[in-house]
Amino acid sequence: MSACIFEVRHTPIRDELWVKLPNQDATYIPALWLRTRSEAPEERDLGTRQRLINPHKLATDIEVTQALITGDALQLQFSDGLSNSLSLARLLRDLKLDDECPHTIAWRTADWQIPAFTKGQRPLPRYDWRTLIQDDYFLNALTDFIQYGFLLLHDTPTEPNSLLTIARRFGYLRETNFGLLFDVRSIPPSEQTDFSDDLAYRAIGLDPHTDNPYRTPVPGIQLLHCLENQTEGGYSTLVDSLAVCATLKAEDPTGYALLTTTPLRFEYRSSQAQLVNVCPVIEQDGRGQMIGVHFSPRLCDLPLLDEPSTRQLQAALARLSSLFSDPSYELHFKLMPGELIMFDNNRVLHGRTAFDPTQGNRHLQGCYIDRDTPRSHYRRLSQQLNRTL
Incomplete structure (x- = not known):
């Protein structure tokens, strides 16, 4: 986690989560991206980790109304009424669009x-x-x-x-x-x-x-x-x-x-x-x-x-x-x-x-x-x- 910094920025109309990765500018994480990762028991089966809802049907204009980082947890309140806690370690993993395996090494x-x-x-x-x-x-x-x-x-x-x-x-x-x-x-x-x-x-x-x-x-x-x-x-x-x-x-x-x-x-x-x-x-x-x-x-x-x-x-x-x-x-x-x-x-x-x-x-x-x-x-x-x- 030391190579990555999460930051909550408060604005008059919403809270925003930003992340700073090594050698990159800070990146804003859209509220909808966070909302689809809900760990709420009514939306995800925690045994199989499969969703109980279809995230594609969520509203496109969802906002984060309140955000707070406590340790490795991100506490979130969304504009559609959901309150949820997400692991920063898990969010960091999800930031990378890969298959979580070693990279290939071409050889001659x-x-x-x-x-x-x-x-x-x-x-x-x-x-x-x-x-x-x-x-x-x-x-x-x-x-x-x-x-x-x-x-x-x-x-x-x-x-x-x-x-x-x-x-x-x-x-x-x-x-x-x-x-x-x-x-x-x-x-x-x-x-x-x-x-x-x-x-x-x-x-x-x-x-x-x-x-x-x-x-x-x-x-x-x-x-x-x-x-x-x-x-x-x-x-x-x-x-x-x-x-x-x-x-x-x-x-x-x-x-x-x-x-x-x-x-x-x-x-x-x-x-x-x-x-x-x-x-x-x-x-x-x-x-x-x-x-x-x-x-x-x-x-x-x-x-x-x-x-x-x-x-x-x-x-x-x-x-x-x-x-x-x-x-x-x-x-x-x-x-x-x-x-x-x-x-x-x-x-x-x-x-x-x-x-x-x-x-x-x-x-x-x-x-x-x-x-x-x-x-x-x-x-x-x-x-x-x-x-x-």
């Missing part, structure tokens, strides 16, 4: 210690799965995941389907037409007839992409768990779309803007599913900030635009594709048995180098979980452990 290959240490680099967000049963270690992992968009886990069990237990620690499972859990195996081409619905089930290399851009909503988080790997290839790759798109925006602001506003059609068609999603390549949140991409060139087509816009969009997509394949943005590693990668499927693109299925067994299992649950865990544990960034 050079930001990580791989393998030698260089000043300014950071260690990879790598955790022993066995420690994540403890809430303090789990909170550290959640913090890294929210900031960087991925985690590496080691010393996980290697029994088939054990991934489901790991995934449930982080969130709720998302089932798709590929099942609750899917297998990526090194199967000889002559035996691949049952795995013909997606190129991921072949031994070919896969360029950086996001999974399932044809879904609404897109599966938010993917986990890939290595059970066996005897092949020489099949390296996993990760790319941070936040870093790549920041470069594109600096180079080509118009092209970047096109990718945030021009919808493309993503589609997946098989004997069992016909899935279509129409959306821009670059995904933004409600505040207009970029949070990820829908990117899988093998699954989308250009929309019909006028010729200049078509060429401009194509140029932006070409440059974006080139940046996604630039080694300076790419993490490149081989998953071994008992290792797992978990990544934000909207933010972090993944790929794979080709491998020879005749060299030996390669068996990964994968699944999806909802995107919001790790953030829910972070807020809950931060409060319980009294930890903030």
